[in-house]
Amino acid sequence: MQRVFKGKVWKFGDDIDTDIIIPTQHVTIETMEEMKWHAFEPLRPELAKLITPGDILVGGKNFGCGSSREQAPEVICALGVKCVIAKSFARIFFRNAINNGLLLIESPELPDHCEEGDIVTVEINSKLVCNGREFAIPAMPDNLFTIIEDGGLVKSMKKRNNIID
């Protein structure tokens, strides 16, 4: 995976719950390609059409709280979002995102120092750079970084079961 990349910011507040990320009435839509157009619908119905591949979501505290629906990180991945940076993440969302190969970065400071449309540079396991300021980020635990490097838990398990893509 790319160790350094940059992307355009879409900004969110605190406690962005999974019912906002993908409302329950849409979670049985058969494909992520169709489901993704409903992402963030209760809060910002126009957003799914505006996000372009490579963009970065920036949230406040407790991003992804609420239900265990894995459709939440999956629709974010399907929109081509490169990573989500937030002050903190809810537990199940955190696991689900890693398992889908979606990079999550905890930064208590960056969300207060960037605006929608800003460009953030990410250096994995090192720092974030935005508007000339740098924000240190912690390294990810080994067991999680391996899953991300493998490209998600499915690919990790395929490797375990000796299945070659």
Added chain:
Amino acid sequence: MGHTLAEKILMHNTGVASCKPGDIVITKPNKVMFHDIYTPFVYEKFKEMGFQKVWDKNKVAIMFDHLLPTCLKDDPRHLRYGYKFADEFGIDCLHESDGISHQLMPELRYAKPGDVVYVTDSHTTTYGAIGCFSTGVGYTEMAAILGTGEMWARVPSAIKIQIDGELPDNVYAKDIILCILGDLKADGGTYKSLEFCGTAVDALSVDSRLTISNMVVECGGKVGLFAVDRKTAEYSGVDYEAFKWLSFDEDANYEQVLHYDAASFVPYIACHPYVDNVHPITEVTDVAVNEVFIGSCTNGRLEDLAAAAEILKGKKVNPFVKFIVTPASRSIFKEAIAAGYIETLIKAGAMVTHPYCSLCQGRSGGLLADNEVLLGTNNRNFLGRMGSAKAKTYLSSPAVAAASAITGKITDPKTLQA
């Protein structure tokens, strides 16, 4: 050095001699379950990962509770995938319409004291009430567990919540947990084990404890644990003496201890649109409601229906209020019929539905229009969760919900008894 309840169960499960917060341990679950919202995903991920069989088919349950009765055209596909998984991998434990999975897991003793249990749902924390380390996972992790019989867990740090004294009249387990959520806020328990003790906790029924553990996820909690006592042992059909180890150690390491005097609790309301937006009911007067819902894995149990029936006996629901009641399981439904609660509720004007997730999963049976207001006994009041994103949802105990159904506005049951 003593251990927290979470540490004790993880040590018991993994065989490690000791563990501390932050350690990664490999657990071997005693039971796993996935429900109908995730059946196609679990099936497809499991196949894609290349597994040929589940690690132990006797430890797997599949339950239909969110989508039965189905309401949208894509829903039956999810049930078909549930049957398909059960057929292909020999899963006998399939519950199609017996009730809400989080009620069935402890009620049918699939989740037991001292167990580690994973389910594809955030409210899996419910079984912490009976001393079970149970927490939610996603469908990809479920597929991996089904194939390997293992899952990593980070040992959580813990908050001890000690509640002593006696609860006032008209105050219930729901009020206790709402008050705590208001104090801890939506992320105050993230990744942590919340562990409950004290004389007021000892006095709670298992049903009430299930209500409390159910909602610890609303402050981000990983598990919400109670020590095992004789009530738990009876409920779960285990020998109490064999579970004495699952009790509080005086010298365990808690990062925070919260003390509450039970007598200080009042009926609380979680106001729109956050579960931690909690206020004493006296601050939430004059909120007119269009709909009242009693049910869900939080508050659809027998004592909840009993509390509602007690208040509604001989009364009528306000003609402008739609009042929906959904027992949490088939057996609770039958018991509530036998006890006369259902008759009382129907006579008062309730619409009683078959046991399932009902309105709480926001797809059927009572969805709200723009500007409508719901008072529910369930666990979430997020924007758009139960219909229009322009509707408002408030959360309360079943007693407050019943009183409010009579008056048509959020009402403290005490004011009806005067």
